[in-house]
Amino acid sequence: MSTSPAITVDVVSDVMCPWCYIGKRRLEAAIKQVPDLTVDVRWHPFQLDATLPKTGKDRQQYLSDKFGGLERAKQVYAQIEAAGREEGIPFAFDKIKLSPNTLDCHRLILWSRVDDVQNDVVERLFKAYFIDGEDLTQTDLLVRISDHAGMESDLVEQLYETVTDLDKIQAQIAKAQETGVTGVPCFIIDGRFVLAGAEKAETIAAALQHAEETRANPDAEPVT
Numbered sequence: 647m648s649t650s651p652a653i654t655v656d657v658v659s660d661v662m663c664p665w666c667y668i669g670k671r672r673l674e675a676a677i678k679q680v681p682d683l684t685v686d687v688r689w690h691p692f693q694l695d696a697t698l699p700k701t702g703k704d705r706q707q708y709l710s711d712k713f714g715g716l717e718r719a720k721q722v723y724a725q726i727e728a729a730g731r732e733e734g735i736p737f738a739f740d741k742i743k744l745s746p747n748t749l750d751c752h753r754l755i756l757w758s759r760v761d762d763v764q765n766d767v768v769e770r771l772f773k774a775y776f777i778d779g780e781d782l783t784q785t786d787l788l789v790r791i792s793d794h795a796g797m798e799s800d801l802v803e804q805l806y807e808t809v810t811d812l813d814k815i816q817a818q819i820a821k822a823q824e825t826g827v828t829g830v831p832c833f834i835i836d837g838r839f840v841l842a843g844a845e846k847a848e849t850i851a852a853a854l855q856h857a858e859e860t861r862a863n864p865d866a867e868p869v870t
Contacts, residue, residue, distance in 0.1 A: 651684075652685060653854055654837060656837070657687060657690065658827050658830055658832040659768070659831050660693055661771045662745060663692075663694055665830070665831060666830050669831035669833070670769070671734065672733065672846060673847075675851075677851075679847060680851050685854060688759070688764065689759075689768055690818060691755070691818050691822075692822055693748060695708075700747050702745055704743070704744065705742050709745075723737075726739075729844075736777060737776050738777050741777075741778065744781050744783065746781065747783060749812060750806065755767055756811055757792075757797070757811070763796055767792070774787065774791065785803070788806065839856065
């Protein structure tokens with residue numbers, strides 16, 4: 647394990663994005679490929695569709711509207727399923743009945759940082775949605791996830807009765823967009839290098855190694 651400061655990986659993500667789930671798996675695999683490095687993963691919010699109502703939208707209608715018909719949606723998601731299988735993710739898109747507004751999910755992810763359980767909470771949210779077909783707009787589900795992750799679920803439940811940090815989440819999303827993030831996942835490595843999209847684990851690992859090496863040699867060529 648390296649004695650130098652941890653390399654930060656700031657992941658801009660949305661929990662209703664299947665490629666973000668795939669990207670999480672690839673990031674985890676990448677970190678295993680560089681065991682000598684200390685990596686600090688931090689999750690940041692993004693919304694693929696900020697127009698979704700707080701209660702969400704019927705999944706079939708959402709897909710039809712987004713892709714111009716369900717047949718095209720099926721083709722796209724068949725490709726995503728195949729990519730997921732390669733990473734050990736058993737996507738169950740047929741179980742999903744609702745496309746959620748994810749602001750409350752992002753609030754939970756923000757709060758989970760205090761307890762240092764962000765990765766666990768993000769994983770549980772992805773699993774709840776993409777594998778179990780749960781409704782991420784339901785506060786009781788989010789409170790249950792917080793409890794299973796070891797957070798103070800009573801406090802989380804109280805916070806959900808307020809608008810605490812909603813403005814902060816929206817400001818963070820706006821900042822990401824202003825800095826050029828137009829899609830997710832987006833990996834910002836050591837605050838210097840950006841990988842847009844669910845890159846292969848080997849590519850992410852190379853970027854992590856490059857970030858470590860260029861700390862001592864800032865004139866090194868950027869990773870491509």
